[in-house]
Amino acid sequence: MNTQANVMHEPTMSSQIAPAPVPASRLFYWCVRRELWEHRAIYIAPLAAAGVFLAGFLISSVHLAGRMRAALALDAMHQHEKLAQPYDYAAGMVMLASLLVGLYYCLEALQSERRDRSILFWKSLPVSDRTTILAKAAVPLVIIPLLGWSITTVTQFAMLVVNSAVLAGSGLSVATLWARLSPIQMSLLLLYHLVTVHALWQAPIYGWLLMVSAWARRAAFLWATVPVLAIGIVEKMAFGSSYFGRMVGNRFAGGPEAMPMSDSFPTNPAMHLTPGHFLSSAGLWLGLAVTAAFLVAAIRLRRYRDPN
Amino acid sequence: MTVIEARGLRKSFGTTVALDGVNLRVEEGRILGLIGPNGAGKTTALNAILGLTPYQGELKVLGRDPWAERDLLMRDVSFISDVAVLPRWLRVSQALDYVDGVHPRFDRAKAEGFLARTTIKRASRVRELSKGMVAQLHLALVMAIDARLLVLDEPTLGLDILYRKQFYDSLLNDYFDRSRTIIVTTHQVEEVQHVLTDLMFIDRGRIVFDCSMEEVESRYLEVAVRPEQIAAARALKPMHERQGIGRSTLLFDRADRQQLAALGEVHAPSIADLFVAVIGAQASSAQGAAR
Numbered sequence: 001m002n003t004q005a006n007v008m009h010e011p012t013m014s015s016q017i018a019p020a021p022v023p024a025s026r027l028f029y030w031c032v033r034r035e036l037w038e039h040r041a042i043y044i045a046p047l048a049a050a051g052v053f054l055a056g057f058l059i060s061s062v063h064l065a066g067r068m069r070a071a072l073a074l075d076a077m078h079q080h081e082k083l084a085q086p087y088d089y090a091a092g093m094v095m096l097a098s099l100l101v102g103l104y105y106c107l108e109a110l111q112s113e114r115r116d117r118s119i120l121f122w123k124s125l126p127v128s129d130r131t132t133i134l135a136k137a138a139v140p141l142v143i144i145p146l147l148g149w150s151i152t153t154v155t156q157f158a159m160l161v162v163n164s165a166v167l168a169g170s171g172l173s174v175a176t177l178w179a180r181l182s183p184i185q186m187s188l189l190l191l192y193h194l195v196t197v198h199a200l201w202q203a204p205i206y207g208w209l210l211m212v213s214a215w216a217r218r219a220a221f222l223w224a225t226v227p228v229l230a231i232g233i234v235e236k237m238a239f240g241s242s243y244f245g246r247m248v249g250n251r252f253a254g255g256p257e258a259m260p261m262s263d264s265f266p267t268n269p270a271m272h273l274t275p276g277h278f279l280s281s282a283g284l285w286l287g288l289a290v291t292a293a294f295l296v297a298a299i300r301l302r303r304y305r306d307p308n
Numbered sequence: 309m310t311v312i313e314a315r316g317l318r319k320s321f322g323t324t325v326a327l328d329g330v331n332l333r334v335e336e337g338r339i340l341g342l343i344g345p346n347g348a349g350k351t352t353a354l355n356a357i358l359g360l361t362p363y364q365g366e367l368k369v370l371g372r373d374p375w376a377e378r379d380l381l382m383r384d385v386s387f388i389s390d391v392a393v394l395p396r397w398l399r400v401s402q403a404l405d406y407v408d409g410v411h412p413r414f415d416r417a418k419a420e421g422f423l424a425r426t427t428i429k430r431a432s433r434v435r436e437l438s439k440g441m442v443a444q445l446h447l448a449l450v451m452a453i454d455a456r457l458l459v460l461d462e463p464t465l466g467l468d469i470l471y472r473k474q475f476y477d478s479l480l481n482d483y484f485d486r487s488r489t490i491i492v493t494t495h496q497v498e499e500v501q502h503v504l505t506d507l508m509f510i511d512r513g514r515i516v517f518d519c520s521m522e523e524v525e526s527r528y529l530e531v532a533v534r535p536e537q538i539a540a541a542r543a544l545k546p547m548h549e550r551q552g553i554g555r556s557t558l559l560f561d562r563a564d565r566q567q568l569a570a571l572g573e574v575h576a577p578s579i580a581d582l583f584v585a586v587i588g589a590q591a592s593s594a595q596g597a598a599r
Contacts, residue, residue, distance in 0.1 A: 022412050029409070038397050124386060125382055127379060128379035131379075
């Protein structure tokens with residue numbers, strides 16, 4: 001600008017002194033909170049699932065005493081199975097709600113801010129694309145599993161209290177129930193399952209969805225699913241094999257730490273946990289590497305995508 | 309101090325050239341109006357300055373490369389892109405919490421003070437606010453940030469006249485001081501005329517006019533000429549001529565005021581008239597220019 005004569009040389013010191021930058025942990029915290037403000041389904045859906053289940057459980061507790069009596073007559077192993085069943089269903093309900101919310105969230109996470117152009121507001125603040133993406137990835141990988149865990153634990157504890165009250169009221173042994181269904185053990189087994197299967201093993205699914213969400217202008221769901229189906233079909237036609245489809249299915253099913261049998265839930269104490277086997281499986285580390293690659297791509301896409 | 313310095317800034321989208329070698333320099337304490345027709349490259353230039361888009365050429369904003377350091381730059385730069393970009397689900401209180409949480413230069417008390425002058429409720433969501441209120445909210449957030457550069461891209465688009473007036477009034481009274489710099493693009497040039505210290509026109513990716521407002525006022529004069537004197541007036545080589553009722557208005561660059569006064573009533577041109585004259589001259593000199 002050819003206005004050198006007009007330039008006002010009045011630097012004020014106040015704006016020259018840089019305030020301390022916001023620590024990365026605080027930036028991250030507020031970015032995650034922002035996600036929970038926008039996507040309230042993250043906690044409403046699993047809470048609703050637990051609520052519905054508890055309501056059903058309470059209604060069914062009129063027959064509880066009879067079932068308890070039948071269960072307590074069985075041997076220890078079958079006793080556990082019989083008694084644990086509703087607790088496993090409770091955990092399963094919350095897991096299903098969490099899974100659906102996580103998948104939906106990831107598809108929306110980076111597309112909605114471009115759709116309503118609010119990305120221009122978020123990018124007007126001193127938050128990097130990397131912090132934003134990592135906070136968004138933390139929702140399905142950390143926040144949702146931990147929420148599911150706490151909600152399930154509280155639900156199961158409430159069920160245990162109801163069960164105990166019913167047992168005590170009909171003169172049956174409460175101690176046997178608590179011995180068969182240790183709330184701490186159930187809770188820890190569930191946490192292990194959520195961390196290994198739902199967070200670590202399924203991470204590439206969420207990474208893929210986040211990347212598609214950052215990439216697709218519209219119809220993120222189609223972009224996320226159709227190419228996967230297409231690869232599977234092409235492989236089948238070209239080579240007659242279905243490795244890709246099995247690989248994808250395996251990611252959903254849960255890999256080496258998933259339920260070994262259909263009727264035994266991961267909270268079953270009789271199930272052998274094999275963390276060493278899990279941690280040394282190539283599939284885990286390969287999956288995490290692929291997840292990292294998807295997230296790096298999502299960061300780049302968010303950075304390069306034209307905001308307007 | 310130089311706030312923005314660009315040399316040979318280029319950006320193209322496929323075969324469309326959005327920025328065609330832009331050179332510009334903005335000093336601290338200025339309020340620059342960047343005016344141009346639709347598709348002239350205004351928003352692309354601002355996006356480059358804000359680190360939202362990669363570019364070729366040299367660009368420094370507050371001494372930083374905006375593309376490489378957007379997040380650091382945003383500690384010292386604020387922008388309002390247009391009134392529609394606050395997310396509709398956001399609550400007013402959440403907006404305050406979030407900006408307070410992530411911005412080291414945000415003064416929450418100041419933002420609360422600005423909001424207290426409006427009828428905006430803390431618990432409201434953005435979707436429940438009128439367009440004018442959303443603009444007030446965004447402005448309250450931005451004015452509470454102690455930034456050194458504020459970029460406004462069509463900040464009053466779609467607002468009614470009361471809000472538009474209020475917008476620039478509060479910006480001047482409550483925010484602007486000589487250590488800050490503001491860049492504004494708008495189509496409503498008449499309402500920023502008295503606000504600006506500098507004026508730039510951009511057309512087809514190039515800066516075609518770059519002048520301080522003092523200079524605009526001393527250099528450019530408009531004369532309403534009666535038909536009988538039109539030949540004499542044209543002899544003084546006006547840069548633009550437009551027909552009015554019963555008389556023509558001629559725009560002169562660096563003409564003698566005395567000489568012009570003999571031809572008719574002399575006054576300073578509006579930015580809009582100057583814009584039409586400059587861009588019109590560009591369009592007619594360019595081959596195959598679209599009208």
